Amino acid sequence: MDNFRKTTLDNGVRVITEHIDHVRSAAIGFWFETGSRDENPDERGISHFLEHMLFKGTGKRSALQIAREIEQVGGHLNAFTSKELTVYHASMLNDFLPLAVDTLADMASHSQFADKMIEREQGVVLEEISGSEDSPEDVVHEDFSHLLYGKHPLGSPILGTRDSVSSFTRDDVLNYWSRRYKPENMLISAAGAVDHDKVVKLVERKLNLPSEAVKRSKRKLPKVRKDTRHERRKPIVQAHLTIGGEGLSYASEERYPFFVMNTVLGGGMSSRLFQRLRERSGLAYSVYPFHEAYHDSGLYGVYVGLEEKQVKRAEKMIREELQKLINKPISKASLKRAKDQLKGGLTLGLESSAARMHRLARMDIYLKRFVSLDELLEGIDSVSIEGVQEVSRTLFDKELIVATVLPDGSVPQMG
Known part of the structure; x- marks a missing residue:
């Protein structure tokens, strides 16, 4: 401090x-x-x-x-x-x-x-x-x-x-x-x-910016739509699938369990998504979870690129992995691995001046206070198996949305 x-x-x-x-x-x-x-x-x-x-x-x-x-x-x-x-x-x-x-x-x-x-x-x-x-x-x-x-x-x-x-x-x-x-x-x-x-x-x-004081305009709270699917076709070879829904805001009280859950689900080559869709099934080269956190909302989903004929199979597998996080508590070993992976990655990521600068700003903008690395690591250590399961319910125990971009058939595959 x-x-x-x-x-x-x-x-x-x-x-x-x-x-x-x-x-x-x-x-x-x-x-x-x-x-x-x-x-x-x-x-x-x-x-x-x-x-x-x-x-x-x-x-x-x-x-x-x-x-x-x-x-x-x-x-x-x-x-x-x-x-x-x-x-x-x-x-x-x-x-x-x-x-x-x-x-x-x-x-x-x-x-x-x-x-x-x-x-x-x-x-x-x-x-x-x-x-x-x-x-x-x-x-x-x-x-x-x-x-x-x-x-x-x-x-x-x-x-x-x-x-x-x-x-x-x-x-x-x-x-x-x-x-x-x-x-x-x-x-x-x-x-x-x-x-x-x-x-x-x-x-x-x-610094010399316009100095007339103005009242900050209040941002309009987003309403999540009920439309659940969107499909478009383009002149491409590979199909692209996203599935997910509303995520957490930046300052959400569930952010630490979310970090752990996200690591278990898609944090690297040992994660559940990577192992199931790429290593065991050979369906895709690229598969990863994505999330954006805003002041008052967020989005979370899973992306995968693969052959069009495998889209339904991949969607089914992803839904099964999300449902598994809701229904079956992760093991103590999985919890420890995810925490160690998170803490190591965060600590190594903050060894540059640029990374520290970005972190400082986001903390002040979104959390309104300074969070030390020790406090961050303690927050990760405090996550329980029940917390991971609860944040999974928050994110996935609802109707999910699906967006796909599929080949229109105009581009021949090589070979």
């Missing part, structure tokens, strides 16, 4: 840091609590589009200079957009942390959103949409989300649609930036060889 510090600036921006001894690296992220679920119907995809535009030039940096600034000192600069977050992050040697803060603050505060850059980037994002449409694995996951959430923004693709992205103007981008990129919507997290007070001073000096 001594290495964790948090400061809320006068303008509402939260700055959290974790100092890690014996490293020379640093990672920093500018986290905006806005994503595709916060868009109006005519703005679908604008959160992701704005993320792209922040790399396209400021008053003092060109797009090339932004790309080169961190790379030329051996660092890494990137960003991502999710349903609830937009994040700009950098990793570098700690000596260059001031450069990273200056670059990210310049991007967040002073991007120009030039008309010619907007037009150019629309073409880039349209190609990104095309790439996603050409990936049946992406398509079946989007269909699953839409089947679960319907017209709620959580059921819409983060990238938006061709029509929405093509319609964006500079005024649209500026309006969304000024509406959502507010200090009270922002958190800055840093981890590694960092000094909290120096990070705070850097942010205070460099």
Whole structure:
């Protein structure tokens, strides 16, 4: 706890840091609590589009200079957009942390959103949409989300649609930036060889966001739809199946039993799903569980890619494995293996500054407090066999939804 510090600036921006001894690296992220679920119907995809535009030039940096600034000192600069977050992050040697803060603050505060850059980037994002449409694995996951959430923004693709992205103007981008990129919507997290007070001073000096205080708009609670199946056909060879339903929110009290259950079901090559569908049955190369946790909801399911003629058989096997978790308590040995696997993976995963930075931010955004690694490991150790069975009932003791993307027969199989 001594290495964790948090400061809320006068303008509402939260700055959290974790100092890690014996490293020379640093990672920093500018986290905006806005994503595709916060868009109006005519703005679908604008959160992701704005993320792209922040790399396209400021008053003092060109797009090339932004790309080169961190790379030329051996660092890494990137960003991502999710349903609830937009994040700009950098990793570098700690000596260059001031450069990273200056670059990210310049991007967040002073991007120009030039008309010619907007037009150019629309073409880039349209190609990104095309790439996603050409990936049946992406398509079946989007269909699953839409089947679960319907017209709620959580059921819409983060990238938006061709029509929405093509319609964006500079005024649209500026309006969304000024509406959502507010200090009270922002958190800055840093981890590694960092000094909290120096990070705070850097942010205070460099960051200049629109300061008019606005009341946060309340997110609409999603309603889960009752439609249970969706099928589409595409010119592909392999079939793609997802089955599942509503999952847990990020701060759910059942999250620790969920972590253990998910490990038993699909955590690696020794998991039940992998062993049954791939190793013993030879039905698939790729089979895994997936989950997304939001402030007030979540989704959980199982994905498998395989021959179309095996889809029904695979669905039956998956349903049997889910039902087994409900009906038959896991063994003490299985519980211990899952806990050890989880604890080892989590501990190893937090050995990088970047991983610590991401964890810091998500804890503050979703849990509103710092959770030490020791507390996390204790939470996993506290999980009982009954807890695993109970969270399985929560997730699977209901009508599940199924989304499939199947071959349309137009593409011949090789050989």
